[in-house]
Amino acid sequence: MCGILAVLGCVDNSQAKRARIIELSRRLKHRGPDWSGLHCHGDCYLAHQRLAIVDPTSGDQPLYNEDKTVVVTVNGEIYNHKELRQKLSSHQFRTGSDCEVIAHLYEEYGEEFIDMLDGMFSFVLLDTRDKSFIAARDAIGITPLYLGWGLDGSTWFASEMKAISDDCERFISFPPGHIYSSKQGGLRRWYNPPWFTEQIPSTPYDPQILRQAFEKAVLKRLMTDVPFGVLLSGGLDSSLVAAVTNRFLAQSAAAQQWGSQLHTFCIGLKGSPDLKFAKEVADYLGTRHHELYFTVQEGIDALEEVIYHIETYDVTTIRASTPMFLMSRKIKSMGVKMVLSGEGSDEIFGGYLYFHKAPNKEEFHEETCRKIKALHLYDCLRANKSTSAWGIEARVPFLDKEFINTAMSIDPEWKMIRPDLGRIEKWVLRNAFDDETNPYLPKHILYRQKEQFSDGVGYSWIDGLKEHANQQVTDGMLLHANYVYPENTPTTKEAYLYRTIFEKHFPKNAARSTVPGGPSVACSTAKAVEWDAEWSKNPDPSGRAALGVHAAAYEAAADAKTAEPKNGTL
Numbered sequence: 001m002c003g004i005l006a007v008l009g010c011v012d013n014s015q016a017k018r019a020r021i022i023e024l025s026r027r028l029k030h031r032g033p034d035w036s037g038l039h040c041h042g043d044c045y046l047a048h049q050r051l052a053i054v055d056p057t058s059g060d061q062p063l064y065n066e067d068k069t070v071v072v073t074v075n076g077e078i079y080n081h082k083e084l085r086q087k088l089s090s091h092q093f094r095t096g097s098d099c100e101v102i103a104h105l106y107e108e109y110g111e112e113f114i115d116m117l118d119g120m121f122s123f124v125l126l127d128t129r130d131k132s133f134i135a136a137r138d139a140i141g142i143t144p145l146y147l148g149w150g151l152d153g154s155t156w157f158a159s160e161m162k163a164i165s166d167d168c169e170r171f172i173s174f175p176p177g178h179i180y181s182s183k184q185g186g187l188r189r190w191y192n193p194p195w196f197t198e199q200i201p202s203t204p205y206d207p208q209i210l211r212q213a214f215e216k217a218v219l220k221r222l223m224t225d226v227p228f229g230v231l232l233s234g235g236l237d238s239s240l241v242a243a244v245t246n247r248f249l250a251q252s253a254a255a256q257q258w259g260s261q262l263h264t265f266c267i268g269l270k271g272s273p274d275l276k277f278a279k280e281v282a283d284y285l286g287t288r289h290h291e292l293y294f295t296v297q298e299g300i301d302a303l304e305e306v307i308y309h310i311e312t313y314d315v316t317t318i319r320a321s322t323p324m325f326l327m328s329r330k331i332k333s334m335g336v337k338m339v340l341s342g343e344g345s346d347e348i349f350g351g352y353l354y355f356h357k358a359p360n361k362e363e364f365h366e367e368t369c370r371k372i373k374a375l376h377l378y379d380c381l382r383a384n385k386s387t388s389a390w391g392i393e394a395r396v397p398f399l400d401k402e403f404i405n406t407a408m409s410i411d412p413e414w415k416m417i418r419p420d421l422g423r424i425e426k427w428v429l430r431n432a433f434d435d436e437t438n439p440y441l442p443k444h445i446l447y448r449q450k451e452q453f454s455d456g457v458g459y460s461w462i463d464g465l466k467e468h469a470n471q472q473v474t475d476g477m478l479l480h481a482n483y484v485y486p487e488n489t490p491t492t493k494e495a496y497l498y499r500t501i502f503e504k505h506f507p508k509n510a511a512r513s514t515v516p517g518g519p520s521v522a523c524s525t526a527k528a529v530e531w532d533a534e535w536s537k538n539p540d541p542s543g544r545a546a547l548g549v550h551a552a553a554y555e556a557a558a559d560a561k562t563a564e565p566k567n568g569t570l
Helices: 015-026 081-087 098-109 207-220 236-251 253-258 273-285 296-310 315-333 345-349 353-357 361-373 379-388 401-408 427-432 459-472 475-479 493-505 527-531 551-562
Strands: 003-008 035-041 044-050 070-078 119-127 132-137 146-149 155-158 170-173 178-181 186-189 228-231 263-268 288-293 338-340 393-395
Touching: 003 015, 003 070, 003 119, 003 132, 015 035, 015 044, 035 070, 044 070, 044 119, 070 098, 081 098, 098 119, 207 236, 207 401, 207 427, 228 236, 228 315, 236 253, 236 273, 236 338, 236 345, 236 427, 263 273, 263 315, 273 288, 288 315, 296 315, 296 379, 296 459, 296 493, 315 379, 315 459, 315 493, 345 361, 345 401, 345 427, 353 527, 361 401, 361 527, 379 393, 459 493, 475 493
Parallel strands: 228 263, 228 338, 263 288, 338 393
Antiparallel strands: 003 044, 003 155, 035 044, 070 119, 119 132, 132 178, 146 155, 146 170, 178 186
């Protein structure tokens, strides 16, 4: 990942202003430690902090068209850049960077080219010929972007809030799948897939089509000129990413540079579920596996830094970001700059345990749509910022545009959790990779039930966080939380602690409004809390809150039913 900062239409274009832009851009240097760039044109500044993944030698930014009248600063990867270059045969390219196509696509097609891009991206493009500009963010919001406004009438864009929060009176999280156009005035949606309307699809489930779509998504993400690996928790999603990568790595261009043995990484408290299952998967696949450890105290000590980097006070996100943040630091020390990760599957397939309570296929599908639309505020934010804090890029094949379209077109009846038919959560995905002749994974791994990352790294991790918060936050502080924090009021001591740390770094009203609120149980949206009357009494963001929906709970219920007295006798 890279870091971008753009300031457009500022009144002051003095040397002092340039120095200020450079100073603010440096706040993003963790995202791109390899090189810095700045383009100034009148009252417009485009700054870039580069993490070199593709074409490290010549792909420094900002990037330009042939006569440098179009300038672009990009954070992201364009996986179909070679195909796009063929469509732009009349254009002259200066670099081998995948992102250079953006400048030339704008020349060729104007503002209506965004949907041609296959990848993850946030960019700002300046047309110096008429001083117009556009900014855009990828379909799901895998890469972060913020939009702000200065008191002098200037418009600001940045990869992270910390680069604009001091200088903008108001700022927001740039909505995914949108473009901002100075010519047309404001934001408009460029990403309009069929599933976005939340209409119920009716395409029959075809396991071969789903499998091939995912394999294609993984393969295109092996585009790299630097060492890479896979984050492997041993759960279904990360295990499938590792299995598919491992199967096709030898025939990829990346293998010619870095060898065909895949590196996998896992972190946890000693004895945690993730470490055990990840090692089992790694041994099965024959990867070069790196088992990393942390203690509860090391995680607690990192909280302040984690919240500064991930820019949220959401409890679940912080719980899961902390081990990922610590793991990323250790991975970077090994010389790895890019990792593949398994985010997005639970949202697409209804993989969270609370989906067991979905009353019908319509509500099941609508909840998956809501979850995907909110990913940029939760798992995408966590995966991107936890890794970017240490100059690592995370790629997420489950959030491939084509794969999402394929998966979200399946009749949701097939995704419903049906214990009576032997279907646990994400059965359609598990079944698609259940290959008897050439297995991707052992059966018990393929059909292992979900652990949330914050649970899977070790059950004492969340308990340790709660205990730490109890020591830091008094009953009186929590009692008056609604006066101190009237917006998104924290309801637990853990949430209060995180909010206090967040407000120290980001004290403006605009900052706290970038974080979502509302009731949630086991990562549900507020709407899904209505599925079970018990949840509204004790909403907890941990997966453990969805009581009675794990396989063990079904078995217990069945045992109880068997033991029920019949005809009034035992």
